[in-house]
Amino acid sequence: MRDELEQSEYKKMVALKDTLIELHKKKVVKINHSVMELVSAKHLIQRGFEVEIEHSLDKVSCDVYATKGYGSVIVEVETGFVPPENAVDPLSYLNARIASKITRYSGFANKFILATPPYYIMLIPSVLTRPPRFRTDEEITSIKELCDLYYTSPPVSLEEIRNARLHSLFTVDVDSVSVTEWDVNEYMGKTSLWAV
Numbered sequence: 001m002r003d004e005l006e007q008s009e010y011k012k013m014v015a016l017k018d019t020l021i022e023l024h025k026k027k028v029v030k031i032n033h034s035v036m037e038l039v040s041a042k043h044l045i046q047r048g049f050e051v052e053i054e055h056s057l058d059k060v061s062c063d064v065y066a067t068k069g070y071g072s073v074i075v076e077v078e079t080g081f082v083p084p085e086n087a088v089d090p091l092s093y094l095n096a097r098i099a100s101k102i103t104r105y106s107g108f109a110n111k112f113i114l115a116t117p118p119y120y121i122m123l124i125p126s127v128l129t130r131p132p133r134f135r136t137d138e139e140i141t142s143i144k145e146l147c148d149l150y151y152t153s154p155p156v157s158l159e160e161i162r163n164a165r166l167h168s169l170f171t172v173d174v175d176s177v178s179v180t181e182w183d184v185n186e187y188m189g190k191t192s193l194w195a196v
Helices: 007-025 031-045 090-108 137-148 158-163 184-190
Strands: 050-056 061-068 071-077 111-116 168-173 178-183
Touching: 007 031, 007 050, 031 050, 031 061, 031 071, 031 168, 031 178, 071 090, 090 111, 090 137, 090 158, 137 158, 168 184, 178 184
Parallel strands: 071 111, 111 168
Antiparallel strands: 050 061, 061 071, 168 178
């Protein structure tokens, strides 16, 4: 990254790296996830954003929080990891995980982005790819039931689901230290797997 960054940008990246190293020592973060956070942070820093990693929000913390002027962006990294206890229901678990991330975090920023490696196709519930005004009560209830199977501390609310927005997606190529930003519909059109 060093050769691609201005000196001031590089100093910001070193500070973020040091934060992640300390969190890793405390066993708060995992290295593959952290590397994707850093590559996403680099992408935003190069676009003039001030960036924090593992930023605290109301009862949760987000992976990357960035501000520029009056605007804010949250990036949540999703690697597709399925814990051993969900080995027999990985699709349901991942559907709920993505739905939960969109509903929990999107209300805290002007723009919400999911980041994933290029080799993982996220299972994004189709109802959450549409603007909120096009969601039915039945669809909102269905997402709530799905999230409640796995995430109850804190549970997502019907209001959070009703207003949740996914603005775009990052594919994070760690090998080339690069990010490709996708429009939600473009990403969904490129994938063959669909969620709820």
